Amino acid sequence: MEFLLHPPFPSLLLPKPHHLPPHFPSSKLRHGRLQEPVMAFPQAPPLPLSLHETRSGAHAHPRHDRSIQEPDPGARPSGSSARSGVPRFFAETKLITVHSCAGRLGDARKVFDGMGHRDLLAWSAMIGAYAIRGMYGEVLALAVSMVEEGVLPDRFLITRVLQACAYAADLELGRALHSMAVRRGYMGRVKDVPVGNSVLVMYAKCGNLGCAHKVFEKMVCRDLGTWNSMIFGYCQSAEWEEARRLLDAMREEGTEPGVVTWNTLISSYARSGDLDVAMELLGQMEESGVAPDVVTWTSLVSGFVHMDRGDEALRCFIRMRLAGVEPNGMSIASAISACASLKLLNQGRELHSHAIKVGSVNNVLSGNSLVDMYAKCGEIVAAWRIFNDIPEKDIFSWNSMIAGYAQAGYCGKAYELFCKMENCGVRRNVITWNTMISGYIRNGDDERAFELFQMMQSHGVKRDTATWNILIAGSVHNGYYDRALRIFRQMQSLLVRPDYITILSIIPAFANLVACWKVREIHACIFHHNLELDGKIANALINAYSKSGDLTSACSVFDMHPSRNIISWNCIILAHLLHGSPNEALNLFCRMKQEGVLPDHTTLVAVIRAYGLMGKVSEGSQTFLNMANDYNITPELDHYAAMVDLLGRSGKLKQAYELIDEMPLIPNSTVWEAFLTASVMHGNVRMAHLAGRELSAIDPGDPRVQRLASSLQDLTGKSVDMPKEMAPNKGRKLDEAKSCSIEIRNKAYVFSNGDNVGLEDTVAELKSMMIKMGYSMLDIGIGILDVEEEKEEVIGLHCEKLAIAFGLSNSPHFRNIRIIKTARMCSHCHTFAKLVSKKYERHILIKDPKCLHKFEDGKCSCEDYW
Numbered sequence: 001m002e003f004l005l006h007p008p009f010p011s012l013l014l015p016k017p018h019h020l021p022p023h024f025p026s027s028k029l030r031h032g033r034l035q036e037p038v039m040a041f042p043q044a045p046p047l048p049l050s051l052h053e054t055r056s057g058a059h060a061h062p063r064h065d066r067s068i069q070e071p072d073p074g075a076r077p078s079g080s081s082a083r084s085g086v087p088r089f090f091a092e093t094k095l096i097t098v099h100s101c102a103g104r105l106g107d108a109r110k111v112f113d114g115m116g117h118r119d120l121l122a123w124s125a126m127i128g129a130y131a132i133r134g135m136y137g138e139v140l141a142l143a144v145s146m147v148e149e150g151v152l153p154d155r156f157l158i159t160r161v162l163q164a165c166a167y168a169a170d171l172e173l174g175r176a177l178h179s180m181a182v183r184r185g186y187m188g189r190v191k192d193v194p195v196g197n198s199v200l201v202m203y204a205k206c207g208n209l210g211c212a213h214k215v216f217e218k219m220v221c222r223d224l225g226t227w228n229s230m231i232f233g234y235c236q237s238a239e240w241e242e243a244r245r246l247l248d249a250m251r252e253e254g255t256e257p258g259v260v261t262w263n264t265l266i267s268s269y270a271r272s273g274d275l276d277v278a279m280e281l282l283g284q285m286e287e288s289g290v291a292p293d294v295v296t297w298t299s300l301v302s303g304f305v306h307m308d309r310g311d312e313a314l315r316c317f318i319r320m321r322l323a324g325v326e327p328n329g330m331s332i333a334s335a336i337s338a339c340a341s342l343k344l345l346n347q348g349r350e351l352h353s354h355a356i357k358v359g360s361v362n363n364v365l366s367g368n369s370l371v372d373m374y375a376k377c378g379e380i381v382a383a384w385r386i387f388n389d390i391p392e393k394d395i396f397s398w399n400s401m402i403a404g405y406a407q408a409g410y411c412g413k414a415y416e417l418f419c420k421m422e423n424c425g426v427r428r429n430v431i432t433w434n435t436m437i438s439g440y441i442r443n444g445d446d447e448r449a450f451e452l453f454q455m456m457q458s459h460g461v462k463r464d465t466a467t468w469n470i471l472i473a474g475s476v477h478n479g480y481y482d483r484a485l486r487i488f489r490q491m492q493s494l495l496v497r498p499d500y501i502t503i504l505s506i507i508p509a510f511a512n513l514v515a516c517w518k519v520r521e522i523h524a525c526i527f528h529h530n531l532e533l534d535g536k537i538a539n540a541l542i543n544a545y546s547k548s549g550d551l552t553s554a555c556s557v558f559d560m561h562p563s564r565n566i567i568s569w570n571c572i573i574l575a576h577l578l579h580g581s582p583n584e585a586l587n588l589f590c591r592m593k594q595e596g597v598l599p600d601h602t603t604l605v606a607v608i609r610a611y612g613l614m615g616k617v618s619e620g621s622q623t624f625l626n627m628a629n630d631y632n633i634t635p636e637l638d639h640y641a642a643m644v645d646l647l648g649r650s651g652k653l654k655q656a657y658e659l660i661d662e663m664p665l666i667p668n669s670t671v672w673e674a675f676l677t678a679s680v681m682h683g684n685v686r687m688a689h690l691a692g693r694e695l696s697a698i699d700p701g702d703p704r705v706q707r708l709a710s711s712l713q714d715l716t717g718k719s720v721d722m723p724k725e726m727a728p729n730k731g732r733k734l735d736e737a738k739s740c741s742i743e744i745r746n747k748a749y750v751f752s753n754g755d756n757v758g759l760e761d762t763v764a765e766l767k768s769m770m771i772k773m774g775y776s777m778l779d780i781g782i783g784i785l786d787v788e789e790e791k792e793e794v795i796g797l798h799c800e801k802l803a804i805a806f807g808l809s810n811s812p813h814f815r816n817i818r819i820i821k822t823a824r825m826c827s828h829c830h831t832f833a834k835l836v837s838k839k840y841e842r843h844i845l846i847k848d849p850k851c852l853h854k855f856e857d858g859k860c861s862c863e864d865y866w
Contacts, residue, residue: 093122100129118149124157131160139164140173155186155195162198171206178202178215190221197225204233222253228261235268240277243268257288263295270303275312278303292323298331301338310338314347329360333369340373348373362389368396375404393424399431406439411448414439430456430464437467441474449474465499473505481509485518498525500534507540513818513847514743516548532560539567546575549818549845549852564595570602577606578852580861582613599631605638612646613863620646641670648678649865653687669698677850681865740821740846742803744810751799751806759802766797766805773835798829800846804836807844816843824848824866834858 092115099108112118112126123146130138143153143161153161158181165174178199181187186195196219203212212233219226227250234243243265247257262285269278278300285292297320304313317335320327327335332355339348352370355361361370367390374383387393387401398421405414418436422428433456440449453471456463468491475484488506491498503526510518523541526532538561545554558564558572569592576585589607592599599607604627611620624643627633640663647656656675660667676691695705738753751759800821807817825833825848837844838858846853854861 093125096122096125096129100125105129105133118151120151120154120157123151123153127157127160131164134167136164136168140168140170143177144173152180152184155181155184155192158186159194159198162195162202166198166202166205169206171203171208174199174202174206187218188220193219193221193223193226197223197229200226200229200233204229204236207237209233209237209239222255224255224258224261227255227257228264231261232264235264238272240269240272240274257290259285259290259293259296262290263293263299266296267299267303270299271306273303273307275300275303275307275309292320292325294320294325294328294331297323297325298328298334301331301334305334305337305341308341310341313338314342314344326358327354329355329358329363329366332358332360333363333365336366336369336373340369340376343377345373345377345379348377362391364390364392364394364397368394368400371397371400371404375400375407378408380404380408380410393426395426395429395432398426399429399435402432403435403439406435406442409443411436411439411443411445428459428461430461430467433459433461434464434467434470438470438474441470441478444478446474446478446480463496465496465502468496469499469501469505472502476505476509481515484509488522492525498529498531500531500537503531503537504540507537507544511544511547513547513549513820513845514741514748516545516550516743516818517746519544519548519550520553533562535561535563535565535568539571542568542571542575546571546578547847547852549816549847549854551575551579551581564597566597566600566603569597570600570606573603573606573610577609577613580613580852580854580863582610585610586614599633601633601636601638604631604633605642608639608642608646612642612649615650617646617650617652637665637668637671640665640667641674644671644674644678648674648681651678651682653678653682653684657687657690667694669695672698677866738799738821738823740799740803740819742807743818744807749803749806751802753797753799759806762802762806762809763797765809766801769805769808769836769839770832773839798826800825800829801832804833804844808836808840808842813842816845819844819846821846821848824850825853830860830864830866834860 092111095111096108099105099111108126108129112122115122123142127139127142127146130136130142139161143164146153158177162174162177165171165177181195181199186192187199196215199215200212203209203215212230216222216226216230227246231243231246234240234246247261247265250257250261262281266278266281266285269275269281282292282296282300285296297316300316301313301320304310304316314335317327317331317338320331332351336348336351336355339345339351348370352361355363355366355370360366367386370386371383371390374380374386383401383404387397390397398417402414402417402421405411405417414436418428418432421432433452437449437452440446440452449471453463453467456467468487471487472484472491475481475487484506488498488502491502503522507519507522509515510522519541522544526537526541531537538557541557542554542561545551545557554572554575558568561568569588573585573588573592576582576588585606589599589603589610592603604623607623608620611617611623620643624635624639627635627639640659643659644656647653647659653675656678660671660675663671672691672694676688676695679685679687679691692705695702699705739750741748741750800819803819804817807819811817825846830853833844833846833853833855835858836842837855841857844853844855846855848866851862851866853866
């Protein structure tokens, strides 16, 4: 959800404007924002000021010189006035306090500006009134004016002004105040520790960690607030190791970390995404006897949600409730967002009820989370009701509702809100535009999506990387691969830096034989932008190079992979299987186990298939039987399909059928496909008939099954008892026209079955090749079950033969011939490709829906079994 893009972790060092001390009778602490101050700022008795006054009530002030100068020592102190003026001055100062407490900050300022004489107490009253409301600009302007009039702040007021410098990030004025504190002797005694702490916080919040460290080293006395301030500074600068070192150092000096110390570290690690360390610190916190509070748990829950680890976020939320800590609005909103990402409607409703009980349901943060949760769970009406009930809708409210309608497919309703929101005073941001573009492209309206994309700039909204990613991913999803590449190139030409999502979106589009040069182009872009260290990108590259026929490059990426995980190992093992190298796949499996990586579901499927390719029935069967005991993995349909393939390749059709008959799961099409292939390859008509009947029940319109019925009739010479859905219908086109693509000099050419128009030269070349090889075009194997393509006629050549002939004539001898085919190769074309590879000494790669065929020296990597 959008509000989680910038998780509002509360500052743990300085009290926010609305964080009044608990003894203020007229103030109310906002629910769920309770914080423990890091340091106590000793000051004059606090003023019980109202929180309802806004900045607009204050008078405007001219900009003062930001430097603070000590007054002339010889000047008459402003505090020395005629005895007769003291009662009037005291009454005016008290009137300032009364007006401030009543929320009349403007009236208080009028009294202050009208005073004939103002001493330190008057300045402190007025500065305190602004400071307690977070009006730090006014605080700093008054502080400068005060010194210009010859009144110097005491240690209590200088602490408050330093606090304002920290929040306003005014390093120049903060340095001047630091210098004044040193000259006035406010930095060397035990009672001056709060001043030193304020200086530390000022430097830390202004980003000057070097000065903060110098102040820290020179401090004679340090309290818990001192250590907290320094730890905060290092955490803010992402110097995690130094922050952890300080934690150990403070313990060695006898200062035990408090809840704020732990919260500073935990929230910082959670905010940076290093949640494993954050959880480790939580354990140390509990072991040290410090109970985590609502800030601790909220930081963790929000962090897990932000990193898309919703299940862990909910576990943290449950632990918080079990520990007796009452959640605040932020933690409830984060937990609801976790339910949204996991689409847990019932749990989301429970949290909705809890939000109603604690009174945070109308909070915009909780409201936005609920809108997102109901929308993602398909309850768009409930989402709309929550949206309408949010009293002060912000940009996230509108974006959440627009996203909800777009995700549900109601792009018209989404666009209505898109147009309406600016009339309601909420300006559309880049996320709003991205949401609408994503909604249109996801629902197939590419034209409207691109129209909005073009309109963004004219409406003053700059496209970000996510905008381009949406178009690229949408184009790939809709099958427009070349368009995705054009968008990617345009993105680069405009100097928009791609991120890992860009790369992960576009790589799968070119993971095929005729796009190998595009994979290399994208790989070069990855190097250019230093994205090669990302684990997901490395895995995607291994897969893309493998499917594009470049096993060597796939292995190279794998070997340079800095952090290989189980997905990396699976990718490279499957790559070797795809290229017909089962022995290397098994060697990699052994290496993986030696490195301590445990196999998963996919790994064991690959291992059983590898044993099948090598004809090692016993070893494959043992792996299948022992997988539950050895790896705690229960066999699933993919494992059974691999076992059927293993047994079928060895001709053990009876055992394969018994395995299917006895398996505890209902066989799917993959299982029966493996059994059908085995039956066809071994010429077992009865078993092929059985597999065909089962496949027909699963998918009656499968053209391959219909061709099987025709082949069975041709082979047996009589009508076969088949289901009506399988009855061959030679007058009807069984499926889409077969075609294939070939890459020549980085260009793709498409050929279709039987379409020889304009290809007379290629057909003549093909006939000449066949004569040279002594191979007749009509020599189709008789007695073999043909379940791939329709048999060729002289005038209707299969497209891969045309593509091979075209490739031989138009590419240099050292280039591989790369072909992608939409239908499985028939045995006739397979034999033809083997003969060409031997006769013309060329490597030919043909990828059909079933197998990658690598023809070399008259042999195929599939070993004639596909």
